[in-house]
Amino acid sequence: MMKGYLTVFLSLSLSILSGVILTLTALAIRNGQRLRMECIADISMNSALAEFEKTLHDRYGLFYVDLSYQEAQPSLQNMERRLQYYLSENIALFQNSDLWGNLALKNVVVNDVQTAADGQGGSMKNQAVQYIEDYGIHREETEILSSGDSILGTGQEDAMGAWSALMEVIAGMELPLIQNDKGEWEEVPLSNPADRAYGFTGSDVLFLVGAPIDRVPVGKILKEDYLSGRDSSDRSNLQRQKEADTGQFIAYLLEMMGNYRDGKEDGLLKYQLEYIAEGKESDYENLQAVVEKLAGIRFAVNAEAVFSDSDLVSEAAGLAEGLQAVSLNPAFLKPVTESILYACAYLEALSEVKVLLEGGSVSLRKESWVIRPAIIAEAEIQGGQNVSSGISYEQYLAGMISALPEKERNYRAMDIMEMDIRMLTGNTGFAMDCCVERFRAQIQAAGSVRGNYLIDRTYGYY
Structure with missing residues (x-):
């Protein structure tokens, strides 16, 4: 059992x-x-x-x-x-x-x-900065960006506006009269030495500084074909929050992309940094816009300094006093003297831009002058002073790019990448x-x- x-x-x-x-x-x-x-x-x-x-x-x-x-x-x-x-x-x-x-x-x-x-464009920027860090790349051009000194300055429009307003005041003043040999009264021309220099302000700065315009590349694009011209918005919830350093990103752009001083020969646009700075559709337009901005920056710096230079003020006043119209009407003395000083500042700015385009450097703050009041009537653009420890063309470019809004800067950089990859691979859908x-x-x-x-x-x- x-x-x-x-x-x-x-x-x-x-x-x-x-x-x-x-x-x-x-x-x-x-x-x-x-x-x-x-x-x-x-x-x-x-x-x-x-x-x-x-x-x-x-x-x-x-x-x-x-x-x-x-x-x-x-x-x-x-x-x-x-x-x-x-x-x-x-x-x-x-x-x-x-x-x-x-x-x-x-x-x-x-x-x-x-x-x-x-x-x-934060994803691209983060990878670019990671590249700079991994390879230990350092660009001296970006040092000024973190030094606290503003190489772009302020008041460019104010300086040019003040000069324009002054010239309008002078043009509106009544010229003195003098009796000629026939006993007739006629106006005495002012013959302001600053007039010719002021006339340059509406001209192509590239032509004024003697840039080799015939050698500027003829490449041209359509903005709507590239990222900054498309309606592109964030599409992801996977974004990282890391904030990359802008100075290192600009060092990356300087390392990878061409400019007027060192064009990227196999790029659709050769002056790629100028494109990032200005965003226009051709190398010529971008270079022209950068050079005009440089002239404005240097003019503002010089206009601020010229009125503090007692020697220049004295020379300008002496030149103004020698004009017949000024001697007959002393009311012209002050505005004409000031217009001559502005002309000195502008011609000096053009001479400095010429130095920058030729690979030289200029002082951040004005200390000495090439243009003197006695020669402004000739209005010749002379070669400026090359300062060994000054600011270079590439540094000014870095400053202009740094001043752009984040999205605009990043998207224009990716425009250049799209141009290059499409041209190198033939993949128009990139x-x-x-x-x-x-x-x-x-x-x-x-x-x-x-x-x-x-x-x-x-x-x-x-």
């Missing part, structure tokens, strides 16, 4: 134990398949990132996946297809050879990406706002033991 009870007990126990073992085995298989699927997802997403745009990396040191994949139209579907390919290939490596069952890929969705243009740094994917797979797996991963270069 006891033997019968024991047999029934063992039979029931064995059934329960077998069920427990089978349940644990099924759980182990599921967990193993999940782990295997997670590893496959990690490997496949890294493989997708390995397909970065090589020309962009070689040219600018940036890591991005181009969603066009050398095709005409960039899209997330292109990235999904590439990720699906890698997932399928990695899953196939284990099919029919795994004791723990097979996996089947059900669905792949790339539902969020961070592009170079997201965060007002767009920086379709270049991916980080992406999020949801991957669905099924296992052989009623296992359904949803893998949600975010991967990126940084």
Whole structure:
């Protein structure tokens, strides 16, 4: 009787134990398949990132996946297809050879990406600064940006406006009369030495400073073809909050892009830094705008200094007193003297711009003068003083770029990148706002033991 009870007990126990073992085995298989699927997802997403745009990396040191994949139209579907390919290939490596069952890929969705243009171009800027830090690149041109000295100055419009207003006052004054040999009264011309210099203010500054206009590249673009001319807005929730240093970013631009002093010969635009500073559609227009701005900056500096130089004031007054109209009407003395000083400041500014374009440097604050009142009637643009420890053309460019709003600066830099990559690769669909740094994917797979797996991963270069 006891033997019968024991047999029934063992039979029931064995059934329960077998069920427990089978349940644990099924759980182990599921967990193993999940782990295997997670590893496959990690490997496949890294493989997708390995397909970065090589020309962009070689040219600018940036890591991005181009969603066009050398095709005409960039899209997330292109990235999904590439990720699906890698997932399928990695899953196939284990099919029919795994004791723990097979996996089947059900669905792949790339539902969020961070592009170079997201965060007002912050993604691109962060990578650019990372490049500068990794390679230990230092550009002396950017040192002035953190020194507290403003190389752009202030009051350019005020200085030119004050000179224009002064010349209008002089033009409105009544000229003295003198009796000629026939006994007729006629006006005595003022013959203001500053008139010719003032007439230069409406001329092309490039021509005035003797820039080799015939050698300026003729490249021209359409702004709407590039990022800053498109309606591009943030599309991602994956943005990083790190704030890159603007000075180091400008060092990156100086390192990577061309300018008037060192044009990028294989670029669509050769004067790329001038484009970032001014955003116009041709090298000539950008250089012209930069040079006009330089002339305005230097004129404001000189106009502030010229009235404090007692020698110049004395020379200008003496020159004004020698004019017949001034001697007949002393009311002209003060405004004419001031107009002569403004003319000195402007011609000096043009001579300084000439020095900058030729690769020299000028003093941040005016200390000595090349143009004197006695020679302003000739209105010749002479070569200015090259100061060894002064401010260079590239430093002024860096200052102009630094003064731009963040988005404008970053987007124009990416305009240049788009121009270069399209021209070098022939891929007209290349767009920086379709270049991916980080992406999020949801991957669905099924296992052989009623296992359904949803893998949600975010991967990126940084």
